[in-house]
Amino acid sequence: MKQKVRRSQRVDRGMTFVFYAVAFFFFALLFAFASKVILGGLAGATPEMFGFLRKGSIGNQLFNTVYLVFLSLLFSVPIGVSAGIYLAMYAKQGKATRFLCLCIETLSSLPSIVVGLFGYLVFLVFFGMGKSLMAGALSVSILTLPLITKTTEDAIKDLPPGYFQASMGVGATKWQSVFHVLLPACVPRIMTGVILAAGRGFGEAAALLYTTGSGSDLRWGNWDITSPTCPFNPFRPAETLSIQIWNLQTNGQDRDLANLASAVLMILVLVFSIAANALSRRISRKNSGEKS
Amino acid sequence: MEDKIAIPQNGNQFDISALNLYYGNFHALKQIDMKIEKNKITALIGPSGCGKSTFLKTLNRMNDLVENVRIEGTIRMDGRDIYRDMDSIELRHRVGMVFQQPNPFPKSVYDNVAYGPRIHGIRRKHQLDEIVERSLRQAAIWDELKDRLHKSAMGLSGGQQQRLCIARTLAVEPDIILMDEPTSALDPISTSKIEDLALELKKNYTIIIVTHNMQQAVRVSDDTAFFLLGEVVEKGNTEKLFSLPSDSRTEDYITGRFG
Numbered sequence: 239m240k241q242k243v244r245r246s247q248r249v250d251r252g253m254t255f256v257f258y259a260v261a262f263f264f265f266a267l268l269f270a271f272a273s274k275v276i277l278g279g280l281a282g283a284t285p286e287m288f289g290f291l292r293k294g295s296i297g298n299q300l301f302n303t304v305y306l307v308f309l310s311l312l313f314s315v316p317i318g319v320s321a322g323i324y325l326a327m328y329a330k331q332g333k334a335t336r337f338l339c340l341c342i343e344t345l346s347s348l349p350s351i352v353v354g355l356f357g358y359l360v361f362l363v364f365f366g367m368g369k370s371l372m373a374g375a376l377s378v379s380i381l382t383l384p385l386i387t388k389t390t391e392d393a394i395k396d397l398p399p400g401y402f403q404a405s406m407g408v409g410a411t412k413w414q415s416v417f418h419v420l421l422p423a424c425v426p427r428i429m430t431g432v433i434l435a436a437g438r439g440f441g442e443a444a445a446l447l448y449t450t451g452s453g454s455d456l457r458w459g460n461w462d463i464t465s466p467t468c469p470f471n472p473f474r475p476a477e478t479l480s481i482q483i484w485n486l487q488t489n490g491q492d493r494d495l496a497n498l499a500s501a502v503l504m505i506l507v508l509v510f511s512i513a514a515n516a517l518s519r520r521i522s523r524k525n526s527g528e529k530s
Numbered sequence: 531m532e533d534k535i536a537i538p539q540n541g542n543q544f545d546i547s548a549l550n551l552y553y554g555n556f557h558a559l560k561q562i563d564m565k566i567e568k569n570k571i572t573a574l575i576g577p578s579g580c581g582k583s584t585f586l587k588t589l590n591r592m593n594d595l596v597e598n599v600r601i602e603g604t605i606r607m608d609g610r611d612i613y614r615d616m617d618s619i620e621l622r623h624r625v626g627m628v629f630q631q632p633n634p635f636p637k638s639v640y641d642n643v644a645y646g647p648r649i650h651g652i653r654r655k656h657q658l659d660e661i662v663e664r665s666l667r668q669a670a671i672w673d674e675l676k677d678r679l680h681k682s683a684m685g686l687s688g689g690q691q692q693r694l695c696i697a698r699t700l701a702v703e704p705d706i707i708l709m710d711e712p713t714s715a716l717d718p719i720s721t722s723k724i725e726d727l728a729l730e731l732k733k734n735y736t737i738i739i740v741t742h743n744m745q746q747a748v749r750v751s752d753d754t755a756f757f758l759l760g761e762v763v764e765k766g767n768t769e770k771l772f773s774l775p776s777d778s779r780t781e782d783y784i785t786g787r788f789g
Binding site for chain 2: 408423
């Protein structure tokens with residue numbers, strides 16, 4: 239008996255060590271990776287690389303990346319959140335709904351190169367958009383839509399059923415209950431989905447190869463939104479950071495610039511996740527905690 | 531307003547006849563006839579699964595939210611059939627509900643109470659301020675919460691949350707309040723506060739309360755209905771039902787022989 243207890247305790251200590259080791263491994267992996275990319279990238283950087291030049295800098299590409307993610311979220315957030323609400327609150331359980339869920343799951347595991355080709359065929363060939371930020375943003379939206387849908391659906395389904403009942407109980411309609419009670423309560427979790435979606439957009443390259451082109455010739459101060467050199471024109475070709483890395487590396491041109499672009503992309507993703515996490519935590523504290 | 535004028539003066543808030551309810555194939559409520567009087571507290575007692583909560587939820591049509599429910603028979607409120615002459619939204623405006631688990635929204639105390647009035651179109655701040663204060667006073671929790679109106683309701687104790695939920699219900703000025711085991715998740719002190727509150731509220735409201743606690747039924751209610759396996763075995767004056775039950779099954783239950 240005593241021996242058995244002692245053995246269980248030994249196993250317990252062993253497993254505790256294993257889990258700590260795994261956690262440390264992940265931390266070390268991220269730290270090593272991030273520091274290698276960021277330090278290596280910054281090491282070969284020259285001041286003009288940070289500028290907004292037509293060639294040999296990353297400023298325009300950085301802007302294109304952020305703008306593309308912004309445009310793609312403009313589509314994927316409203317559609318994804320609506321779809322999530324539909325699945326959680328309105329869809330009747332049955333074959334059609336199960337089939338729809340299967341479709342969404344399949345969509346979420348589509349290889350991005352396939353989505354890129356699809357975007358090329360639909361937005362460029364069929365709608366005749368031409369290589370543009372918009373075509374790229376729409377392709378990225380297709381990639382991230384399932385993620386936002388699923389996060390919203392799960393967030394609503396995991397809420398205590400009392401919220402909905404209480405709201406209906408004072409004579410609210412279903413839509414009022416969803417909009418004024420359920421959705422605000424889900425904001426922190428939906429934000430998490432949006433962060434992941436944006437992260438995917440920042441790093442996406444394959445889906446953009448055929449859709450966004452490689453424009454990096456921007457005239458800052460050109461406010462003619464229809465001009466191909468106006469930064470805010472969504473229908474102009476645009477090179478993002480990830481495409482720039484790919485272009486530079488495959489052409490073997492400017493290794494240092496590619497490394498710097500990688501470092502900046504890495505920092506962008508890190509800063510964005512940290513900021514979005516902080517915001518989402520603040521919202522959830524405001525909803526549930528003592529602070530007003 | 532016009533429906534208030536048409537109230538028949540018989541003192542009955544609800545007149546239920548031949549009510550049957552099915553969940554799919556399960557016959558959950560069987561041929562229930564009952565009258566519920568105005569400005570009284572009616573307790574619904576019975577063992578778990580006897581249909582008392584289901585019955586309560588037919589009175590504000592919360593069962594409409596559940597799929598596969600079929601209801602037969604009529605429930606008249608002030609003479610109007612709540613399933614045929616009334617919209618469920620209008621009905622729930624007049625028949626408020628307090629649930630078993632305190633379920634405040636993850637919003638501030640103020641926004642919780644103001645939720646119902648806002649939904650029903652009241653936007654002016656001074657009007658909302660007035661409603662919030664009045665409702666919290668009615669729910670006997672104004673003094674505890676007046677300094678933390680803009681803090682989250684999730685930080686309150688269970689008993690405070692439940693009284694806040696009562697205030698939220700009162701804020702839409704219902705005529706009737708349904709309480710579904712409102713104290714089963716609370717400690718004895720909070721329970722007695724809720725009971726005192728119910729006794730105070732019956733001056734202005736008709737209250738129907740589901741309870742597992744027979745002492746609670748005796749303490750607060752004027753009338754009691756005993757449910758068993760989807761039927762109403764007996765309904766009448768609480769004092770009489772507990773001292774001289776007319777049905778042997780009622781006696782078995784209240785003396786603790788089963789349930």
